[in-house]
Amino acid sequence: MSNPAEEIREGLMEAMGRITSFWGFSKIMGQLYGLLYLSPKPLTLDLMSEQLSISKGNTSINIRALERWNMVRTVWVKGDRKDYYEAETDFWKIVRGVLREREKKEFDLALDSVSNLLQKSREAQKAAKTAEAAFAVERLKKLEDFIQTMDKLVGVLMTLEDLKRNLFGLTKKK
Amino acid sequence: MSNPAEEIREGLMEAMGRITSFWGFSKIMGQLYGLLYLSPKPLTLDLMSEQLSISKGNTSINIRALERWNMVRTVWVKGDRKDYYEAETDFWKIVRGVLREREKKEFDLALDSVSNLLQKSREAQKAAKTAEAAFAVERLKKLEDFIQTMDKLVGVLMTLEDLKRNLFGLTKKK
DNA sequence: CCATTTGTTTAGAAAGTTCTAAACGTTCGT
DNA sequence: ACGAACGTTTAGAACTTTCTAAACAAATGG
Numbered sequence: 001m002s003n004p005a006e007e008i009r010e011g012l013m014e015a016m017g018r019i020t021s022f023w024g025f026s027k028i029m030g031q032l033y034g035l036l037y038l039s040p041k042p043l044t045l046d047l048m049s050e051q052l053s054i055s056k057g058n059t060s061i062n063i064r065a066l067e068r069w070n071m072v073r074t075v076w077v078k079g080d081r082k083d084y085y086e087a088e089t090d091f092w093k094i095v096r097g098v099l100r101e102r103e104k105k106e107f108d109l110a111l112d113s114v115s116n117l118l119q120k121s122r123e124a125q126k127a128a129k130t131a132e133a134a135f136a137v138e139r140l141k142k143l144e145d146f147i148q149t150m151d152k153l154v155g156v157l158m159t160l161e162d163l164k165r166n167l168f169g170l171t172k173k174k
Numbered sequence: 175m176s177n178p179a180e181e182i183r184e185g186l187m188e189a190m191g192r193i194t195s196f197w198g199f200s201k202i203m204g205q206l207y208g209l210l211y212l213s214p215k216p217l218t219l220d221l222m223s224e225q226l227s228i229s230k231g232n233t234s235i236n237i238r239a240l241e242r243w244n245m246v247r248t249v250w251v252k253g254d255r256k257d258y259y260e261a262e263t264d265f266w267k268i269v270r271g272v273l274r275e276r277e278k279k280e281f282d283l284a285l286d287s288v289s290n291l292l293q294k295s296r297e298a299q300k301a302a303k304t305a306e307a308a309f310a311v312e313r314l315k316k317l318e319d320f321i322q323t324m325d326k327l328v329g330v331l332m333t334l335e336d337l338k339r340n341l342f343g344l345t346k347k348k
Numbered sequence: 349c350c351a352t353t354t355g356t357t358t359a360g361a362a363a364g365t366t367c368t369a370a371a372c373g374t375t376c377g378t
Numbered sequence: 379a380c381g382a383a384c385g386t387t388t389a390g391a392a393c394t395t396t397c398t399a400a401a402c403a404a405a406t407g408g
Contacts, residue, residue: 004298008291008310015287022280024198026366037317040309045385055368060385081376081384089313091320106196113189117182124178135214136182139263143211146265200396219355229398234355255354255406 009038013052023098025069028054028062033071033087042075042084070097099158107151114144183212187226197272199243202228202236207245207261216249216258244271273332281325288318 013034020030031052036043049059063085066072071094075084088094118140125133187208194204205226210217223233237259240246245268249258262268292314299307 004294004301005306005310008295008298008314011287011291011294012314015284015291018287019280019284028366037313038310040306056384057369057386057388058367060387061366064386083385089316091317106193110189110193113185113192117185117189120178120185121182124182127178132179132214136179136212139211140182140186142263143265202396230354231356231358231399232397234357235397238356257355 009035012038026062026065028052028058029066029071032059032062033066036072036085036087037089039086042077042086044082044084046082048085069101070094096158096160099154104151104154104158107147107154111144111147111151114140114147118144183209186212200236200239202226202232203240203245206233206236207240210246210259210261211263213260216251216260218256218258220256222259243275244268270332270334273328278325278328278332281321281328285318285321285325288314288321292318 013031016030016034016037017027018030020033021027032048035048035051045056045059045063048063049056052059063072066085067074071088072085073088075086077084118137121133121136121140125137187205190204190208190211191201192204194207195201206222209222209225219230219233219237222237223230226233237246241248245262246259247262249260251258292311295307295310295314299311
């Protein structure tokens with residue numbers, strides 16, 4: 001790791017590994033993405049597994065995951081049988097995709113569960129008007145409210161065409 | 175699990191377990207929180223470990239984690255040597271805390287790394303004006319921009335007193 | 349003081365995850 | 379049609395995380 005280009009590549013691989021790890025993706029996905037992001041030319045599986053010193057199988061699996069999340073796409077190079085890969089560089093698009101395919105689903109699921117429990121709780125309260133039943137209804141309602149709001153927020157972010165531009169309406173508070 | 179109150183409690187424990195798990199906390203933290211959230215009275219360690227059928231040690235560790243994130247607080251009951259615990263019910267407060275103590279730090283760290291790499295990259299470009307160096311500068315700049323924007327967003331959310339009320343300024347887009 | 353009750357720590361077991369190397373099936377050039 | 383060059387799948391090894399049971403330390407009441 002003596003030349004600067006190499007140093008920078010390694011640095012970004014490390015940083016991206018950390019980021020993907022934090023967001024619940026595998027570390028290797030981040031490293032692969034970092035490698036591709038700084039490469040002017042698309043890269044092959046073999047090249048990448050050599051660069052990261054990981055097995056070809058591992059590389060294959062993680063590249064497929066990256067493709068599944070639209071962080072990387074396949075590119076064909078004429079006259080070469082190998083698959084080539086390049087990084088998706090539109091981060092807002094990637095974020096929208098993840099919000100849509102992962103975050104939103106999780107919020108919906110949570111909302112469903114809690115709404116169901118609230119329903120049950122209200123029925124139980126009608127059947128037997130105990131203080132504990134009333135308490136449960138009140139708390140579950142509060143929780144439902146909260147999740148509903150978050151769910152709406154994600155819904156809005158998800159569909160914004162340019163998250164960045166719209167973002168700073170928020171800053172003029174007070 | 176025949177009576178309704180029990181059913182509801184178990185249901186919320188399951189839902190909260192799922193939620194905390196999704197957000198990178200332990201599942202048991204969620205289950206404990208769910209249990210406390212539906213309890214009108216503060217609960218003891220022993221009671222909770224019995225309810226969840228987990229060891230006392232495990233309960234202790236996870237309750238401490240919940241306290242660390244301000245999701246649960248300790249309560250003293252006069253004449254009893256045991257510690258009692260109750261759920262924090264202000265979700266916005268909890269979210270702000272997590273943003274401040276976890277999310278923001280991670281964004282700052284990412285921004286630092288990338289800014290550093292961009293710096294290095296610019297120096298390298300000055301030393302030797304290759305096409306590849308220019309490419310790296312351009313891409314890293316774009317990435318820095320992105321992270322910076324996200325970082326600012328988190329910063330804003332973090333300091334909003336009432337996230338909920340301010341949220342729907344966003345909806346009048348178009 | 350001592351015995352008991354309490355929360356915490358710890359060492360190792362159990363469970364879960366991720367990795368590699370090798371086997372596999374497909375495609376393509378010859 | 380054959381062999382080499384691919385990407386994918388898989389079985390099990392290596393590593394990481396999480397859990398339990400038991401040891402421990404601190405505090406309390408008698």
